[in-house]
Amino acid sequence: MKSVLHLISGGDVGGAKTHLYALMQGLQGRVQTKVICFIKDTFYRQGKELGLDIEVVEQRNRFDIGVMKEVSKKAREMHADILHCHGARANFNALFYKGDQVRVTTIHSDYLLDFKDNFIKDKIFTPLNSYALKKFDYYIAVTENFKNMLIDRGFPKDRIFVIYNGIDMYSQEDKVDPKSFYQRYGLEENGKFTFGIVARLDANKDQKTLVDAFYKSGLKGKARVLIAGDGPEGHRLKERVRDYGLEGDIFFLGGIQDPYSLYQAVDVNVLCSLSESFPYALLEGAKEKKAAIASRIGGIPEMIRPGQDGYLFDPGDDEALKDILVHCYENRDQVKEMGQSFHQRVEEKFSVTSMAKVHEEIYAEILRRGK
Numbered sequence: 001m002k003s004v005l006h007l008i009s010g011g012d013v014g015g016a017k018t019h020l021y022a023l024m025q026g027l028q029g030r031v032q033t034k035v036i037c038f039i040k041d042t043f044y045r046q047g048k049e050l051g052l053d054i055e056v057v058e059q060r061n062r063f064d065i066g067v068m069k070e071v072s073k074k075a076r077e078m079h080a081d082i083l084h085c086h087g088a089r090a091n092f093n094a095l096f097y098k099g100d101q102v103r104v105t106t107i108h109s110d111y112l113l114d115f116k117d118n119f120i121k122d123k124i125f126t127p128l129n130s131y132a133l134k135k136f137d138y139y140i141a142v143t144e145n146f147k148n149m150l151i152d153r154g155f156p157k158d159r160i161f162v163i164y165n166g167i168d169m170y171s172q173e174d175k176v177d178p179k180s181f182y183q184r185y186g187l188e189e190n191g192k193f194t195f196g197i198v199a200r201l202d203a204n205k206d207q208k209t210l211v212d213a214f215y216k217s218g219l220k221g222k223a224r225v226l227i228a229g230d231g232p233e234g235h236r237l238k239e240r241v242r243d244y245g246l247e248g249d250i251f252f253l254g255g256i257q258d259p260y261s262l263y264q265a266v267d268v269n270v271l272c273s274l275s276e277s278f279p280y281a282l283l284e285g286a287k288e289k290k291a292a293i294a295s296r297i298g299g300i301p302e303m304i305r306p307g308q309d310g311y312l313f314d315p316g317d318d319e320a321l322k323d324i325l326v327h328c329y330e331n332r333d334q335v336k337e338m339g340q341s342f343h344q345r346v347e348e349k350f351s352v353t354s355m356a357k358v359h360e361e362i363y364a365e366i367l368r369r370g371k
């Protein structure tokens with residue numbers, strides 16, 4: 001069996017984390033895997049709870065690259081064939097890795113946007129990551145779209161593979177019933193049409209467009225919006241909702257640990273991002289049979305057939321989104337049916353099993369080709 005060592009920051013709370021957990025589970029019995037992270041936090045603890053082979057090689061700070069000696073030792077111990085990195089910190093650390101394994105990195109997001117919400121980090125870590133990326137032997141782009149992005153930026157075409165995120169549609173998720181979920185936030189399960197969104201509150205996820213669209217929709221008092229997630233845009237978004245007088249209609253839940261409770265409790269799942277590859281937030285909604293309203297960006301048009309599984313709008317177009325919100329409110333039954341259809345599509349096309357199988361094939365191919 002092939003042996004692959006995965007490196008990831010460990011500070012991850014979003015899609016890269018969801019992806020790696022799903023992948024580790026999908027690869028069981030196919031590929032021997034170990035995950036090493038550099039920060040001891042939720043990523044590590046939850047990974048342990050899931051029973052993954054995961055270890056922390058703790059860094060005092062991002063430039064504490066001495067720890068890579070320990071990583072090399074662990075790679076030798078497990079007879080790793082491949083070093084597989086995820087995200088900026090892991091990519092940078094790989095520069096100081098001494099082992100001779102083939103190196104591959106997965107591009108989950110547009111790496112030029114990863115630190116856009118933090119001026120200093122953006123000025124330092126974005127160029128370092130861009131440099132580190134060039135040193136890999138192979139790339140796994142999440143969606144065809146990101147492969148094209150990499151080619152446009154000068155990465156070698158024949159060294160880029162494409163993966164679509166997959167999800168386990170049958171595993172049991174942590175969730176509470178809708179009544180308890182609403183109660184947790186002092187709300188009632190009152191039959192009001194409810195839009196939900198699960199995403200970090202950062203500029204790229206662009207919840208502002210949803211707030212503006214809801215304001216323009218005239219649905220105040222008739223429908224409501226639940227916004228889950230935490231982040232730098234929180235303050236500005238809350239101010240906007242206050243200015244619009246929508247505090248009784250749009251609710252900020254903060255970062256949530258059990259997103260499936262939200263997907264289950266809402267009528268439709270929204271995502272308004274300016275950039276995405278293949279967002280888990282929508283696949284997870286599909287698992288709960290929720291149709292999606294999403295921006296026409298990255299791999300999303302390959303995931304959602306508009307009019308069948310949900311609705312698409314151009315990023316930032318609050319007028320178009322407003323019309324979709326009103327349409328959903330007026331066509332509740334149709335929205336429910338779309339949720340069924342989306343569920344079926346994800347089950348058939350974007351399973352964790354196929355994601356793992358494609359990884360196994362890619363590993364075999366890069367070992368065959370070598371560095």
Ligand SMILES: CC(=O)N[C@H]1[C@@H](OP(=O)(O)OP(=O)(O)OC[C@H]2O[C@@H](n3ccc(=O)[nH]c3=O)[C@H](O)[C@@H]2O)O[C@H](CO)[C@@H](O)[C@@H]1O
Pocket residue numbers: 013014015016018019107108109110142165198199200204228229230254255256257258259273275276277278279280281282284
């Ligand atoms: C902007 C961008 O390019 N994003 C990519 C990034 O994920 P990114 O983190 O941006 O977005 P995703 O929707 O994929 O993942 C978010 C994850 O965080 C979880 N969550 C979020 C908020 C919250 O309060 N609680 C919570 O648990 C969601 O349930 C989900 O599992 O890498 C993913 C993995 O390849 C890609 O699919 C995404 O397209």
Ligand SMILES: O=P([O-])([O-])O[C@@H]1[C@@H](O)[C@H](O)[C@@H](O)[C@H](O)[C@@H]1O
Pocket residue numbers: 009010011012013014016086087088089090109114
């Ligand atoms: O800054 P940090 O938390 O150590 O690490 C970051 C991860 O948390 C994030 O998921 C990823 O997108 C970034 O590229 C970076 O690796």
